Amino acid sequence: xxxxxxxxxxxxxxxxxxxxxxxxxxxxxxxxxxxxxxxxxxxxxxxxxxxxxxxxxxxxxxxxxxxxxxxxxxxxxxxxxxxxxxxxxxxxxxxxxxxxxxxxxxxxxxxxxxxxxxxxxxxxxxxxxxxxxxxxxxxxxxxxxxxxxxxxxxxxxxxxxxxxxxxxxxxxxxxxxxxxxxxxxxxxxxxxxxxxxxxxxxxxxxxxxxxxxxxxxxxxxxxxxxxxxxxxx
Amino acid sequence: xxxxxxxxxxxxxxxxxxxxxxxxxxxxxxxxxxxxxxxxxxxxxxxxxxxxxxxxxxxxxxxxxxxxxxxxxxxxxxxxxxxxxxxxxxxxxxxxxxxxxxxxxxxxxxxxxxxxxxxxxxxxxxxxxxxxxxxxxxxxxxxxxxxxxxxxxxxxxxxxxxxxxxxxxxxxxxxxxxxxxxxxxxxxxxxxxxxxxxxxxxxxxxxxxxxxxxxxxxxxxxxxxxxxxxxxxxxxxxxxxxxxxxxxxxxxxxxxxxxxxxxxxxxxxxxxxxxxxxxxxxxxxxxxxxxxxxxxxxxxxxxxxxxxxxxxxxxxxxxxxxxxxxxxxx
Numbered sequence: 327x328x329x330x331x332x333x334x335x336x337x338x339x340x341x342x343x344x345x346x347x348x349x350x351x352x353x354x355x356x357x358x359x360x361x362x363x364x365x366x367x368x369x370x371x372x373x374x375x376x377x378x379x380x381x382x383x384x385x386x387x388x389x390x391x392x393x394x395x396x397x398x399x400x401x402x403x404x405x406x407x408x409x410x411x412x413x414x415x416x417x418x419x420x421x422x423x424x425x426x427x428x429x430x431x432x433x434x435x436x437x438x439x440x441x442x443x444x445x446x447x448x449x450x451x452x453x454x455x456x457x458x459x460x461x462x463x464x465x466x467x468x469x470x471x472x473x474x475x476x477x478x479x480x481x482x483x484x485x486x487x488x489x490x491x492x493x494x495x496x497x498x499x500x501x502x503x504x505x506x507x508x509x510x511x512x513x514x515x516x517x518x519x520x521x522x523x524x525x526x527x528x529x530x531x532x533x534x535x536x537x538x539x540x541x542x543x544x545x546x547x548x549x550x551x552x553x554x555x556x557x558x559x
Numbered sequence: 560x561x562x563x564x565x566x567x568x569x570x571x572x573x574x575x576x577x578x579x580x581x582x583x584x585x586x587x588x589x590x591x592x593x594x595x596x597x598x599x600x601x602x603x604x605x606x607x608x609x610x611x612x613x614x615x616x617x618x619x620x621x622x623x624x625x626x627x628x629x630x631x632x633x634x635x636x637x638x639x640x641x642x643x644x645x646x647x648x649x650x651x652x653x654x655x656x657x658x659x660x661x662x663x664x665x666x667x668x669x670x671x672x673x674x675x676x677x678x679x680x681x682x683x684x685x686x687x688x689x690x691x692x693x694x695x696x697x698x699x700x701x702x703x704x705x706x707x708x709x710x711x712x713x714x715x716x717x718x719x720x721x722x723x724x725x726x727x728x729x730x731x732x733x734x735x736x737x738x739x740x741x742x743x744x745x746x747x748x749x750x751x752x753x754x755x756x757x758x759x760x761x762x763x764x765x766x767x768x769x770x771x772x773x774x775x776x777x778x779x780x781x782x783x784x785x786x787x788x789x790x791x792x793x794x795x796x797x798x799x800x801x802x803x804x805x806x807x808x809x810x811x812x813x814x815x816x817x818x819x820x821x822x823x824x825x826x827x828x829x830x831x832x833x834x835x836x837x838x839x840x841x842x843x844x845x846x847x848x849x850x851x852x853x854x855x856x857x858x859x860x861x862x863x864x865x866x867x868x869x870x871x872x873x874x875x876x877x878x879x880x881x882x883x884x885x886x887x888x889x
Contacts, residue, residue, distance in 0.1 A: 453643070453645050455641055455643065455645055456645055458607075458612055458641065459639075459641050459645040460657075460661070461612055461634075462610060462612055462637075462638065462639035462640070462641060462715070463638055463639075463657050463658035463661055463705065463706070463709070464634050464635065464637075464638065464658050464661040464662055464709065465634075465661045466634065469661060473647065476647075476648075477647060477648055
């Protein structure tokens with residue numbers, strides 16, 4: 327119990343004194359996970375919308391695949407991305423393994439199925455005639471689709487939150503494709519794992535707290551946006 | 560040049576099956592056409608095809624002001640109200656501006672343009688309410704107001720009154736009629752209710768199995784069924800073949816014009832039959848009679864006590880006060 331208490335006290339002290347390494351690790355964590363989330367949204371929203379709205383053979387299989395992908399272990403994703411980026415792998419010549427870019431790729435691969443599945447579910451909740459009614463009022467197909475996204479913005483924001491939460495907290499893929507190189511690819515989760523394995527519990531707890539704080543702040547801002555738009559204008 | 564909306568050689572297909580074929584149809588600006596048909600006749604299919612809203616394959620021409628119209632022109636000119644009112648998130652007032660906003664108006668301009676319509680359709684009290692908290696009747700009123708606020712050249716109404724209770728429906732019908740009067744809007748109302756056609760439309764087309772069987776002034780069309788199908792659609796459900804009447808043509812009659820003769824009489828022209836059942840409907844009593852050439856339904860006003868009617872299985876006579884001769888062979 328003392329270990330935990332002392333760890334917490336040290337962690338808070340560490341946070342307040344503003345250790346340079348901790349800040350750079352935090353900044354990299356944010357950069358990697360937010361970039362991965364944005365990429366996952368850019369890929370996942372159109373795909374999720376297609377699955378929700380278009381009629382094509384294999385639509386249900388695609389939805390089932392996305393739902394399965396939501397539960398994909400990060401280690402498995404990390405393994406595939408590692409193989410892909412390995413020196414002798416299909417795109418090994420790019421030299422991306424053990425770089426933040428590799429971590430973004432892996433985390434985007436983790437987050438994309440989450441976004442696809444949640445976006446498809448969000449859009450399927452809206453009345454199937456919604457776009458038709460918007461077009462019947464004079465909207466172009468693109469405008470009607472934008473109106474649909476606006477209509478489903480609450481669950482869409484929830485999809486973004488879920489995607490960010492999943493990637494910022496994962497450790498397996500970040501470790502495998504990033505390599506946890508100090509000053510280069512060390513993020514909060516891999517740093518916490520390393521500190522724990524070295525017995526530096528205060529440091530590990532400090533990283534854990536920062537991680538929690540980041541997750542809370544990002545989700546708080548998204549929740550505030552979400553709830554502000556719930557009340558009628 | 561005649562203004563309004565129309566179509567030429569319009570055909571709609573689901574896969575290879577033809578759902579609808581309308582060789583020629585035109586509704587002039589300022590007039591309302593009711594398209595009356597039973598469920599599954601292709602009414603909504605016709606409406607959506609005319610509005611370029613169909614998800615099916617459509618061939619032929621949609622005409623705006625007597626010339627083929629592009630999708631962009633139609634988008635600008637046409638507004639459709641679908642059967643179920645679909646509201647966006649936000650207030651009633653914001654919803655009413657939707658069509659105007661799609662046409663590029665600023666929020667302020669749209670609100671200014673929408674305001675008189677909100678007042679005309681009696682939505683003032685609801686203007687600040689969350690549109691998704693409305694009853695179905697209120698939502699349909701908003702949906703119609705939202706369409707009218709655009710000031711469309713063409714208004715397409717897809718059974719907007721179905722699902723509303725009688726009072727709400729009557730009020731909304733009256734308000735819509737008042738709102739359309741004097742507007743240069745060509746309106747097409749799709750419905751299965753002839754009373755709605757009578758209340759709103761100068762002209763009526765009867766659509767059965769994807770084809771228009773009759774088309775003309777509403778009062779004429781509603782009172783002169785051309786064939787058995789249109790007769791049934793218009794409430795002339797009693798069929799009187801030549802064998803029964805002795806005349807040259809099949810006649811049809813409404814149940815409310817067909818009544819059981821309860822006194823002894825030697826009146827000519829009565830139809831003999833056997834009483835099959837009686838059903839008390841509250842404000843009327845329905846009596847079903849089997850004749851040598853098929854069943855007849857009689858509708859008597861009021862709740863006839865069972866004692867006033869002969870027992871089931873009795874030989875009875877039926878008097879038919881008013882008949883129509885079918886104007887075309889089905």
